Every structure is written in C-alpha cells, then in structure tokens.
Amino acid sequence: MSEASVRELVCEARLDLRHLPDYMERISDRLQSFEADASHHGRRIDFRFAFGRASIDVERRVMRANAADSDGLARIKDLLATAVQVYAREENPEIVWTGDLSGETSLAQFREMTVTDVRDLTAHMRRIRLAGENLSRFAKFGGMHIRMLFPTREVPDPLWPVLGGNGLPAWPADDRRPVAARLHHPRARRDQGHHRCRLPRPSR
Numbered sequence: 411m412s413e414a415s416v417r418e419l420v421c422e423a424r425l426d427l428r429h430l431p432d433y434m435e436r437i438s439d440r441l442q443s444f445e446a447d448a449s450h451h452g453r454r455i456d457f458r459f460a461f462g463r464a465s466i467d468v469e470r471r472v473m474r475a476n477a478a479d480s481d482g483l484a485r486i487k488d489l490l491a492t493a494v495q496v497y498a499r500e501e502n503p504e505i506v507w508t509g510d511l512s513g514e515t516s517l518a519q520f521r522e523m524t525v526t527d528v529r530d531l532t533a534h535m536r537r538i539r540l541a542g543e544n545l546s547r548f549a550k551f552g553g554m555h556i557r558m559l560f561p562t563r564e565v566p567d568p569l570w571p572v573l574g575g576n577g578l579p580a581w582p583a584d585d586r587r588p589v590a591a592r593l594h595h596p597r598a599r600r601d602q603g604h605h606r607c608r609l610p611r612p613s614r
Contacts, residue, residue: 421509
C-alpha cells in the first residue's frame with residue numbers, strides 16, 4: 411500500500427478570539443458529547459472520534475481536523491465550527507478552513523431524495539420510503555437527526571444549501587430557501603439502495 415493511499419486528510423482554521431480560553435471548557439464538553447475521547451497536552455486539547463481526530467491549540471489559536479476520508483473530515487469540521495460559533499458568538503468568529511478539501515462546496519450530508527412509497531402504519535405513523543445516491547454515509551455516525559427540505563408553492567424551485575468556507579451549511583436568501591422540518595427520532599435503515607425512514611404523522 412502506497413503512502414499516498416493511507417495519508418490522512420488534514421485542514422486547519424485560525425481562531426482569532428480574545429477570550430478563547432474562557433470558552434474551552436464548554437467547547438470541550440460539547441465535543442465529548444459526540445463520543446470523543448479528550449486528552450490535554452499543555453494548552454492543546456486533542457479529541458479522538460470514531461471517524462477522525464481534532465485538536466484545538468489555545469496558545470497558537472488554531473483548530474485542526476484529521477480524517478481518513480472526506481465524510482469524516484466534513485463531520486469533524488462541522489462539530490468544531492459549530493462549537494466555536496455557539497460558545498464564542500459574542501466575538502462573531504470568522505472561521506476559514508485551509509488545507510485538504512477547503513474549496514469544497516458540496517454538503518457531505520445533503521442528498522436530493524425521491525419518495526418511492528408511502529404507507530400509513532397507524533393513525534399517527536406513516537412510513538415513507540426514500541431513494542437516493544451514496545447513502546452509506548448515514549451508517550457511519552449513528553444517532554444523527556435528519557432535517558428534510560421541501561419545495562413549497564411559494565418557492566417551487568428552491569436553492570439548496572451549500573458548504574461554506576467555515577465548514578457549515580450556507581443557506582440561500584429567504585425568497586429561494588426551502589422549508590425545513592427537523593426529525594429528532596427517525597427510524598432509518600438502508601435497504602437495497604433505498605433509505606427507509608419512519609416518520610411521525612402530523613396530528614390534525
């Protein structure tokens with residue numbers, strides 16, 4: 411096996427935050443809630459996930475993401491950027507990733523799906539079968555919430571979100587934005603190229 415075939419994907423982002431040390435305990439707690447093992451090395455904290463590694467160096471004001479594949483790298487960048495945005499919001503952090511796949515604009519978690527079957531299971535449960543491409547990613551991370559995006563009568567041809575330079579979704583303006591519904595407890599599985607989801611039926 412060649413060295414190139416086993417090389418990890420790596421990217422970094424600077425954190426020009428005056429009060430970064432004050433945020434680190436909460437940032438660390440959030441990242442560990444995604445089943446990461448944390449270890450301290452001076453003023454750097456390393457996080458090991460099942461799908462890659464991350465680190466935040468408080469002294470250098472740099473965060474780093476490492477993964478064996480693009481899905482893992484995108485997931486770690488999302489987790490790091492979200493944690494910083496949440497807990498350092500008062501400083502309005504500007505996160506710009508450099509390194510591997512830094513120019514990528516396709517969202518790793520976005521799939522345009524087609525409804526192939528609808529069945530009512532109970533008065534409050536409807537099974538909707540969806541089909542799409544490259545669904546194996548959704549078996550990697552487990553326990554993920556699903557946000558479904560729909561065209562509307564007002565916006566029949568919406569613009570879908572893309573990946574921003576900060577590693578997070580960038581949404582279109584309201585007049586081209588799809589409507590979203592978040593599903594907190596979907597039951598999903600991949601079966602013969604289809605992604606099956608059991609979705610709660612809305613009450614009337």
